[in-house]
Amino acid sequence: MQTSPLPLVWLPADHRLLGRYDMPYLLLGDKYARAVKVGAQAQPVLFPLAEPAQIESLLAQVDGVLLTGSPSNVHPAHFDEEVHDPALPLDPARDALTLALVRACLAQAVPLLGICRGFQEINVALGGSLHQTVHAVPGLMDHREADGLPVEQQYGPSHPVRLAAGSVLAQWAGAEQALVNSLHGQGIGRLAPTLQPLAWAEDGLVEAFEVQGAAEFAYAVQWHPEWRCTDNPFYAATFAAFGEALRRRQQRRQPHRRTT
Numbered sequence: 728m729q730t731s732p733l734p735l736v737w738l739p740a741d742h743r744l745l746g747r748y749d750m751p752y753l754l755l756g757d758k759y760a761r762a763v764k765v766g767a768q769a770q771p772v773l774f775p776l777a778e779p780a781q782i783e784s785l786l787a788q789v790d791g792v793l794l795t796g797s798p799s800n801v802h803p804a805h806f807d808e809e810v811h812d813p814a815l816p817l818d819p820a821r822d823a824l825t826l827a828l829v830r831a832c833l834a835q836a837v838p839l840l841g842i843c844r845g846f847q848e849i850n851v852a853l854g855g856s857l858h859q860t861v862h863a864v865p866g867l868m869d870h871r872e873a874d875g876l877p878v879e880q881q882y883g884p885s886h887p888v889r890l891a892a893g894s895v896l897a898q899w900a901g902a903e904q905a906l907v908n909s910l911h912g913q914g915i916g917r918l919a920p921t922l923q924p925l926a927w928a929e930d931g932l933v934e935a936f937e938v939q940g941a942a943e944f945a946y947a948v949q950w951h952p953e954w955r956c957t958d959n960p961f962y963a964a965t966f967a968a969f970g971e972a973l974r975r976r977q978q979r980r981q982p983h984r985r986t987t
């Protein structure tokens with residue numbers, strides 16, 4: 728029996744200097760690729776050194792895009808601010824690709840899932856802004872992971888979020904509240920006009936949204952559903968729904984493809 732090809736998901740890489748000689752590397756976190764493979768039943772793909780001018784031709788070859796989390800921040804120049812803390816890492820090459828990629832995905836009905844930095848990128852790409860230091864904003868909590876804890880605890884449940892009644896997030900969670908992990912220092916300041924908030928932390932910070940009027944799956948979350956996604960029904964449902972959208976796009980992209 729011939730197995731059908733997996734839908735392809737483009738995960739833009741991080742740009743990082745590593746090793747004794749600060750050599751440039753293109754990086755993708757294993758947990759994001761693994762969640763695409765196992766949770767969405769799709770094949771992660773990288774396009775190293777992809778440039779904004781190539782977005783259209785590369786998007787034509789994939790069934791969806793996952794914008795991952797990363798230790799780096801979106802450069803605040805993209806929302807008309809100066810850098811407040813120069814010690815925090817940036818990745819201008821990633822910004823140059825992903826901000827344009829968000830707009831292209833929406834224009835071409837390519838399924839789009841944003842996680843943590845990816846969630847922040849979608850907001851900025853569509854005209855929103857970020858708090859550069861959430862914990863310094865009066866009334867907002869510290870949403871960062873606690874230093875020094877084992878990784879299991881860093882990515883373990885951290886705080887509750889309220890999920891919009893009747894939203895797909897509430898469907899995925901099977902409730903209007905969920906416990907999520909939390910590993911971010913920045914967060915939504917001004918929500919972009921076309922985004923519909925779908926989840927809030929107890930301090931009111933927006934933690935998930937959908938793109939209003941999107942022709943296909945266009946959701947993003949501030950937490951990390953990729954972490955051990957098959958062990959958490961809410962996280963698993965997020966990737967399963969993304970996978971369904973990928974298969975819809977695969978069928979549109981390759982209508983004569985064998986399905987058995």
Ligand SMILES: N[C@@H](CCC(=O)NCCCC(=O)O)C(=O)O
Nearest residue numbers: 796797798799843844911912913
């Ligand atoms: N730098 C931003 C984004 C935070 C983020 O994406 N964290 C992920 C850390 C590494 C990973 O799990 O991939 C912020 O601090 O707000």
